[in-house]
Amino acid sequence: MIEGLVERAGGDDEDAIEELVAIADSEPGRLGQYHARMLQLDVLWPGKLYRGAGEGVVSDVIAQVEAGQELGRLNHLLLVLAHSGHPLAEGALRRWAEAPAPGFEALHVGPLAYAREGGWSVDADGRRRELCAGVxxxxxxxxxxxxxxxxxxxxxxxxxxxxxxxxxxxxxxxxxxxxxxxxxxxxxxxxxxxxxxxxxxxxxxxxxxxxxxxxxxxxxxxxxxxxxxxxxxxxxxxxxxxxxxxxxxxxxxxxxxxxxxxxxxxxxxxxxxxxxxxxxxxxxxxxxxxxxxxxxxxxxxxxxxxxxxxxxx
Structure with missing residues (x-):
């Protein structure tokens, strides 16, 4: 069922995207094995579809950001990283805060501001802090x-x-x-x-x-x-x-x-x-x-x- 939804979402089927969002909200772990295909199909929105994304997918997203993207797609990729919450995503956002990747000059906020979309932040002392409860x-x-x-x-x-x-x-x-x-x-x-x-x-x-x-x-x-x-x-x-x-x-x-x-x-x-x-x-x-x-x-x-x-x- 999920595989079919992903393929339909890749064709901009809004109903399929809504069903995937419902799964991301109720059982986000079920989408993990489909993240690579979603990325391949350019299904990037909303970013919360990538909650708990694994190292391979996160690494691919980081590589795409560093290769340079137009503003809209760059924004979506950064949201994917924020919602993944992965340590590699955190490290990339920290790195880009010091040495921006191509296209970052067009962003309305700094890269670390995206972390808040995923429910976490990096404080001034450099420590990561979860802003939301796990229950x-x-x-x-x-x-x-x-x-x-x-x-x-x-x-x-x-x-x-x-x-x-x-x-x-x-x-x-x-x-x-x-x-x-x-x-x-x-x-x-x-x-x-x-x-x-x-x-x-x-x-x-x-x-x-x-x-x-x-x-x-x-x-x-x-x-x-x-x-x-x-x-x-x-x-x-x-x-x-x-x-x-x-x-x-x-x-x-x-x-x-x-x-x-x-x-x-x-x-x-x-x-x-x-x-x-x-x-x-x-x-x-x-x-x-x-x-x-x-x-x-x-x-x-x-x-x-x-x-x-x-x-x-």
Whole structure:
């Protein structure tokens, strides 16, 4: 079955590509033996089809990059390397950061920035760091308990939305962040649709708007609105780390890897500048029957910052 899908994908059959993506999300190991054929057929998009690609395929991709490619194909090859997560891919991205391969002058970002598309980064100290958890859990969206005192957004005056509440001891989803204790994520459901919003968080569950949030010039003075009266709580473990869905009902996921609607958008910690760890996704479809897009939640435990950003098609 997969062999046929690969051949059809090589002929630009979008339905076949969608089926391969579904396999990459549910059982990525099943595609390993077909990666070489996919590369031969120039099936490069999306890059997550190459999760866990082996040394031979990764070496071939590196050789193609170093031979020089037009911008669009170069971009796809770099995404393939990022999603492979292979040590050879990491080494190549590091090398090209110092000595760019042909065509890199046309890229909009440096080669190491591509690592974030695969859910990892190379910190300023040179160490590789996984930004995502290797396990994932359903994020159950429940009605929130009434609150007598709800802080308001300093920009639009809407009550802040308590998006998620969880304890690090409930699941393994926060282990990669180093967080211990209770985590409360509170943000403006409306202003976070226009820019990344940061909050200070504490292990006792405390959360407060960060005064350093920068209001975009294009953000108008709208009327205060009621945020979703819904909160995400940890549910059962998902079969794999790639089960989040930014589109479908039930796709909200704690841990694992994000389902980005656009490019990967791991924010930097506003205090130390390191990439923040990914915590989970809350889909608009789980908040409201007419909801769209998705909220992405991030954490940088050493500096005590949470962040929320939003994407839609």
């Amino acid at each position: 994932a859990y359903e994020w159950l969206i429940r009605d929130a308990a009434p609150r007598a005192d709800r802080p308001g957004c300093p920009w639009c005056r809407s009550p802040l939305w308590r998006a998620a509440e969880l304890d690090a001891g409930e699941t393994d989803a926060l282990r990669h962040t180093g967080w211990s204790g209770r985590l409360t994520v509170e943000t403006c459901a409306f202003c976070s649709c226009y820019t990344t919003l940061y909050s200070r968080v504490q292990p006792d569950g405390g959360a407060a708007w960060w005064d350093g949030n920068a209001r975009p010039d294009y953000l108008g003075d709208g009327e205060a609105e009621e945020p979703p009266n819904r909160v995400a709580v940890a549910g059962p473990r998902r079969p794999g780390p790639y089960q989040a869905s930014a589109w479908g009902t039930g796709g909200s996921t704690l841990g694992g890897h994000p389902d980005w609607i656009q490019d990967a958008e791991h924010p930097d910690c506003p205090e130390c500048g390191r990439a923040m760890d990914y915590v989970g996704l809350i889909g608009g479809a789980d908040l409201d029957e007419y909801g769209e897009g998705a909220y992405y939640i991030h954490l940088h435990a050493p500096c005590g910052f949470a962040a929320v950003n939003y994407q839609q098609s």
